[in-house]
Amino acid sequence: MNPITYAQTHHDKFLEELKAFLRIPSVSTQPEHKADIERAATWLRDELLNVGFPKAEIMPTTGHPIVYAEWLAAGPDAPTVLVYGHYDVQPPDPLELWRTPPFEPTAVGDDLFARGASDDKGQVFIHLKAAEAFKATAGEPPVNVKCIFEGEEEIGSPSFNPFVFAHTELLAADVALISDTHILGMDTPTIVYALRGLAYLEVKVTGPDHDLHSGIYGGAVLNPINALCRMIARMQDADGRITIPGFYDNVRDLDPDERAELAKLPFDHATWLEEAGVKADWGEPGYTVVERASARPTLDVNGIWGGYIQPGAKTVLPSEAYAKISMRLVPDQNPKEIARLVADYLKQIAPPAVTVEVRDLHGGDGAIVRRDSPAMQAAFRAYAETFGVEPIFMREGGSIPVVATFQKALGIETILMGFGLPDDRLHSPNEKFHIPAFYKGIETVIRFLEGVRQTGV
């Protein structure tokens, strides 16, 4: 039997195993899930050993553990592929909007619903099942495979980036392989070649040193929530262009050829509106929706709070106001520099009556990967053979900061071989993974590893 046939004849087994992984609520941002994070790491290590990796271990960090595995049977003359993924997930909130429980994976038709189904446990699991298919047929993978799975991706990889720089020998490889992005459709396989970076800030504005009666003091004391709202309004114009001086200084412009290419993507405006659940698109004039959502920088308030937010009315002039603000960045914007620029601007425009504190929560670089390498050609052919149609190239608006880290620390390029779909609802209630995409993913990875064996990277 060949590995593809093995994969095709074990669908039900693979799906049941994936469900076990998805039952573990490995939410990285919430301390009460620390034990679940450990459990997910252990589960993953054991499963790596089960599918045939001779070595798989948990490597503790000051944060959540890293799972490392290697299978170097192909020998020193064969290429080495470094597979990266994350076993942590976003919080499932708001819980009441889930139609099935987030940590009780449920298949409805061709979709498997669960937090982490697509982002990223289902896509991580693809690589384990590809390895299993080689083990069961050829005995071992055709190339050397190293796996590195982290539990902090959704919180900005605070331990992972230093780990990579400290373990460059352990992680040495010829190319990295990541399944944590999406394809445009089952008949439109897609290879992502660019990702945005991120800078994430928390802002605290303090007015009076205690809450005040809004009748006694209102009108004579500046309300910090009002002040914060005005400050936020001054960071961006109504069309989404960011008005902070210097913000666009290092933005790499899209060249006309690339714009022409992006314009040819099979983008359907009506479908897009429906997927996003909005009445109209919005954003920077002069750029298409595709460009705005993947190749231009952004500024968004992720959350804002302060004062009285319980039912009913309370007349209060609050002491504090908060906001979480993120900027999606494009090459060559530097997250640390942007964070500093934005923090300085906020302090500069703050009215004298309030105090502003800004915390830099996390950030990561964007990346553009090479498209002309033999490894990229192998990926192209693997998608084409598996899906029966050639893949298209696309930029992605989300962030996978490790791609830039691998370029810098290990000097290697990444192949973004994703299998999510645009309506997977990542980070939202009712996240799902399309089960046929899961199965096709396994086949694509098998063909990719075989291809890389033949052509090199």
Ligand code: BES
């Ligand atoms: N899988 C996503 C990245 C992604 C998002 C790919 C959208 C394709 C489409 C990843 O898990 C993620 O959410 N990353 C965070 C990174 C951040 C916390 C540094 C993101 O983009 O918000």
Ligand code: ZN
């Ligand atoms: Zn995510």
